[in-house]
Amino acid sequence: MTMEVTEKRLLVAGDIMLDRYWFGDVNRISPEAPVPVVRVSKKEDRLGGAANVAVNAAALGVEVGLIGVVGDDEAASTIEELLTKKQIDAKLSHDPSISTIIKLRVIGRQQQLVRIDFEEPPSEIVLQTKLTAFTSEVASADLVILSDYAKGSLTNVRDMISVARGAGKPVLVDPKGTDFERYSGATILTPNKSELRQVIGDWRTEAELTEKAQNLRASLNLGGLLLTRSEEGMSLFTEDAILHIPAMAREVYDVSGAGDTVIATLAVMLMQGKSLPESVMIANRAGGIVVGKLGTATVSREELFASST
Ligand SMILES: Nc1ncnc2c1ncn2[C@@H]1O[C@H](COP(=O)(O)OP(=O)(O)OP(=O)(O)O)[C@@H](O)[C@H]1O
Ligand SMILES: [Mg+2]
Numbered sequence: 089m090t091m092e093v094t095e096k097r098l099l100v101a102g103d104i105m106l107d108r109y110w111f112g113d114v115n116r117i118s119p120e121a122p123v124p125v126v127r128v129s130k131k132e133d134r135l136g137g138a139a140n141v142a143v144n145a146a147a148l149g150v151e152v153g154l155i156g157v158v159g160d161d162e163a164a165s166t167i168e169e170l171l172t173k174k175q176i177d178a179k180l181s182h183d184p185s186i187s188t189i190i191k192l193r194v195i196g197r198q199q200q201l202v203r204i205d206f207e208e209p210p211s212e213i214v215l216q217t218k219l220t221a222f223t224s225e226v227a228s229a230d231l232v233i234l235s236d237y238a239k240g241s242l243t244n245v246r247d248m249i250s251v252a253r254g255a256g257k258p259v260l261v262d263p264k265g266t267d268f269e270r271y272s273g274a275t276i277l278t279p280n281k282s283e284l285r286q287v288i289g290d291w292r293t294e295a296e297l298t299e300k301a302q303n304l305r306a307s308l309n310l311g312g313l314l315l316t317r318s319e320e321g322m323s324l325f326t327e328d329a330i331l332h333i334p335a336m337a338r339e340v341y342d343v344s345g346a347g348d349t350v351i352a353t354l355a356v357m358l359m360q361g362k363s364l365p366e367s368v369m370i371a372n373r374a375g376g377i378v379v380g381k382l383g384t385a386t387v388s389r390e391e392l393f394a395s396s397t
Pocket of ligand 1: 279280281315316317318319320321322335336337340343344345346347348350371372373375376379
């Protein structure tokens with residue numbers, strides 16, 4: 089094997105989801121209601137949320153552990169099978185009282201007709217089990233990613249950050265919601281524009297953004313705040329510098345999941361000893377590559393280091 093071999097281990101924790109697609113033909117309207125009838129001819133399942141972050145990191149050649157909550161149902165088994173195929177070492181907590189998070193899209197005539205979401209927050213007791221599993225996994229990890237989609241797996245994110253930081257591990261967090269206090273003490277936070285706006289309000293100028301972003305970074309005691317700005321690229325705010333990087337995408341097909349690719353790439357580069365600015369630059373390149381892809385939502389090491397123009 090010529091590929092770089094590394095012993096580094098990443099731990100990902102967060103909201104785990106199954107992205108499910110049912111494709112079929114539409115030939116008639118239902119006799120029951122004025123809706124199309126889709127006769128399903130093809131099904132596809134993909135790992136989503138924190139599981140997609142894990143898959144993206146694994147594609148870059150590190151060992152990946154995954155912690156999170158799923159139900160005790162068919163979707164949970166499907167997720168675990170897909171994770172095994174991707175060689176991700178998942179230690180999922182099963183909550184029999186909830187459905188696994190599923191986002192089911194029904195597609196007929198090349199068109200999404202409906203999306204059906206199954207999601208329920210995990211119970212207190214299972215969250216406790218998950219925290220215990222997380223605590224024991226942190227010990228063997230070089231770095232931790234917390235992928236928050238506000239579905240409830242990271243209700244105790246404060247405890248998770250303090251466990252990981254207490255063990256001396258860097259913690260990268262992809263945040264959600266209006267309360268960023270709970271991410272205090274994280275090494276790097278990676279909000280997108282709307283996530284940041286919800287917390288610091290809108291900004292009219294770059295100067296205003298810088299002031300607000302730096303205040304937030306300081307008040308949350310973060311090592312860095314990385315704002316991902318879609319077609320505007322990204323901006324990194326640290327105590328001693330600000331780095332703006334333009335977007336790299338040439339053609340944009342599918343922007344969903346770009347944030348997952350960015351945080352996974354950032355983590356892997358940091359774990360492999362690259363500096364923060366260098367890691368951010370490479371993560372931005374990964375974001376630019378992944379939005380140019382339909383279907384597969386990962387970037388390989390070869391693509392990342394071959395397509396630098
Ligand atoms: N339309 C685009 N054109 C060029 N680059 C893009 C575009 N959208 C995303 N990117 C790249 O991907 C990175 C992350 O995208 P974005 O800021 O949209 O994250 P996000 O909103 O968390 O994504 P998602 O939630 O869909 O996973 C950007 O910083 C940029 O490098
Ligand atoms: Mg995102």
